[in-house]
Amino acid sequence: xxxxxxxxxxxxxxxFRSGSATDVNEPNISERIVPxxxxxxVEPNEDEIAMVSKKTAISEAILRAALDEEETSHIDQDxxxxxxxxxxxxxxxxxxxxxISHFYTVPLSIIxxxxxxxxxxxxxxxxxxxxxxxxxxxxxxxxxxxxxxQLLYRNATIFVTMLKMLDKESDYIQGxxxxxxxxxxxxxxxxxxxxxxxxxTGLNADLVVMERLRKTEEFKQYAEDYALLDDAIIENRQAIxxxxxxxxxxxxxxxxYASVISxxxxxxxxxxxxxxxxxxxxxxxxxxxxxxxxxPVSTSNGFWIAVIFSLAVAFVAGTVLSRYTRRMKYRWxxxxxxxxHQKKKIK
Numbered sequence: 001x002x003x004x005x006x007x008x009x010x011x012x013x014x015x016f017r018s019g020s021a022t023d024v025n026e027p028n029i030s031e032r033i034v035p036x037x038x039x040x041x042v043e044p045n046e047d048e049i050a051m052v053s054k055k056t057a058i059s060e061a062i063l064r065a066a067l068d069e070e071e072t073s074h075i076d077q078d079x080x081x082x083x084x085x086x087x088x089x090x091x092x093x094x095x096x097x098x099x100i101s102h103f104y105t106v107p108l109s110i111i112x113x114x115x116x117x118x119x120x121x122x123x124x125x126x127x128x129x130x131x132x133x134x135x136x137x138x139x140x141x142x143x144x145x146x147x148x149x150q151l152l153y154r155n156a157t158i159f160v161t162m163l164k165m166l167d168k169e170s171d172y173i174q175g176x177x178x179x180x181x182x183x184x185x186x187x188x189x190x191x192x193x194x195x196x197x198x199x200x201t202g203l204n205a206d207l208v209v210m211e212r213l214r215k216t217e218e219f220k221q222y223a224e225d226y227a228l229l230d231d232a233i234i235e236n237r238q239a240i241x242x243x244x245x246x247x248x249x250x251x252x253x254x255x256x257y258a259s260v261i262s263x264x265x266x267x268x269x270x271x272x273x274x275x276x277x278x279x280x281x282x283x284x285x286x287x288x289x290x291x292x293x294x295x296p297v298s299t300s301n302g303f304w305i306a307v308i309f310s311l312a313v314a315f316v317a318g319t320v321l322s323r324y325t326r327r328m329k330y331r332w333x334x335x336x337x338x339x340x341h342q343k344k345k346i347k
Contacts, residue, residue, distance in 0.1 A: 001017070001018055001041075001042050001043060001044065001048075002017070002018040002029050002039060002040070002041055002044065002048050002051075002052065003015065003016070003017050003018070003039075003040040003042075003128075004016040004017075004029060004032045004033055004037050004038070004039055004040075005037065005038040005039075005040065005132070005141050006032070006034065006036070006037045006038070006141055007036075007139065007140050007141045007142065011139075011140065013135070013139070013141075015132075016029060016032040017029070018048065029051075030051050030055055033052065033055040033056065033116070035115040035116065036115065036141060036142035037116065037117075037141055038117045038118075038119070038141035038147065039052055039056065039116065039117070039118045039119070040118075040119050040128050041063070041067075041118055041119065041120040041121070042120070042121050042122075042123070042124050042125075042128075043121075043122065043123065043124065044067070044120075049063050049064065049067075052118060055116075056113070056115075056116035056118055057113065057115075057116070058081055058111055058113065058116070058118060059078075059081075062078060062081060062083065062111060063111070063118070063120060066083070066085065066107070066109030066111060066118075066120040067109075067120050067121075067122050068107070068122070069106060069107070069122045069123075071085055071107040071109070072085070072107070072205065073085050073086050073087050073107070073202075073205035073206055073208065073209050074209065075209055075212055075213065080113050080114060081111060081112070081113045082111070082112055082113070082218075083109065083110075083111050084109070084110040084111075084148060084209065084213070085107050085108070085109045085110075085209075086107070086108050086110075086152065086155060086205070086206045086209055087105040087106070087107060087108070087201075087202030087203075087205055087206055088105060088106060088107075088108040088121070088125045088126070088127050088155050088158065088202070089103055089104075089105055089126070089158055089159055089162045089199060089202065090103070090104055090105065090106050090123055090125065090126075091103055091126075091162065091165070092104075102191060102194075102195060103162055103166060103195035103196075103198060103199055104195065104198040105198050105199065105201070105202035106121065106122055106123045106125065107121070107122070108120075108121050108125055108127060108151075108155065109121070110148050110151060112144040112148070117141065117144045117147060117148075119151070126158050127151055127154050127155045127158060128151075130154050130157075130158060131150060131151065131154045136150045136153075136154075138224075145218060145219060145221065145222075145225060146222070146225050146228075149219070149225050149228050149229045149232065150228065152206075152210060152213075152229070152232045153228055153229075153231060153232035153235065155206070155232075156206070156232050156233075156235035156236040156239060157235055159199065159202075159203055159206075159235075159236070159239040160235065160238060160239045160242065162199065163199065163239060163242045163243060163246060166192060166195060166196065166199075166246065167246060169192060170189070170192055170246070170249075170250060170253075173188045173189055173192070174189075174253060186254070186257065189250065189253065189254055189257075190254075192250060193247070193250050193251070193254070196243055196246055196247045196250065197247075199239075199243055200240070200243045200244070200247065203236060203239050203240045203243060204240065206236055207233065207236050207237065207240065210229065210232060210233050210236060211233065213229065214226075214229055214230070214233065274318065274321040274322060277317060277321060278314045278317055278318040278321070279314070281310055281313045281314040281317055282307075282310040282311070282314055284310075285306055285309060285310035285313070286306070286310070289303075289306050
């Protein structure tokens with residue numbers, strides 16, 4: 001898809017989309033690509049790439065490289081064409097757990113020469129959409145340096161927004177875990193951990209690109225643009241710090257829940273041990289009476305005496321062991337009273 005943005009001398013913005021013309025007399029999208037226009041290229045086909053390359057004098061090789069999903073963040077120069085590639089966050093629903101969002105990054109390429117500016121992305125990103133929903137001060141498609149900085153700033157703010165969303169989803173999953181510790185919730189936390197890794201990697205790569213741009217003479221021409229670039233770097237650093245904090249919290253949470261699950265397993269094993277001990281008592285009594293020796297209760301009622309005796313001993317053993325293990329039992333989400341069994345009055 002191709003979207004063309006164009007501002008006139010009065011600052012009024014016009015938007016043209018490929019395949020959206022309803023009038024047969026309406027010029028096609030190629031005729032809308034004029035000098036000082038901004039072309040947004042997202043998920044394009046081969047014909048659209050060739051047409052944009054022809055109209056903007058930017059080679060197809062550069063455009064295809066910009067649309068490579070494995071492209072890394074960098075700055076490049078090819079004759080009169082400047083290329084800036086940064087990572088931008090993408091939000092998609094997880095295929096296994098659709099109620100949980102999955103975050104990762106894709107390259108966003110900003111390419112411009114003297115007359116044209118092209119933004120290319122292999123996936124539909126939120127940077128351009130956000131900038132168009134709320135244009136920044138002195139927005140103009142003909143001012144390529146200013147527009148590039150505005151895109152970088154908006155990209156950094158979207159990272160912060162994504163991290164806030166991720167934090168809310170982490171709280172939601174932890175709430176579910178407090179109600180019932182199951183593998184599904186732990187896998188969801190693991191997916192959020194993977195998302196944090198992707199976001200952290202993209203943020204660090206973008207910071208390197210912006211630091212290099214900050215040292216470029218081309219980006220020092222106007223004090224207002226330079227200050228906005230500094231704001232974008234600050235916003236990016238803030239997102240990196242948030243990402244680091246969330247990763248530490250998530251790792252600590254995973255360790256805590258792993259310990260809770262281990263404790264629950266220990267509680268189950270204690271209960272099974274009590275049952276095993278209780279059932280062992282009748283077996284021992286039966287073993288004694290199965291021996292080929294004379295016993296004191298070898299009477300007509302000896303069988304019932306042995307049964308009643310073994311059940312009584314098993315009942316006593318079960319009562320004592322259950323009271324002992326109950327003192328050590330703790331369920332997640334309940335108020336803990338570790339000294340309930342020590343009923344001592346403090347004077």
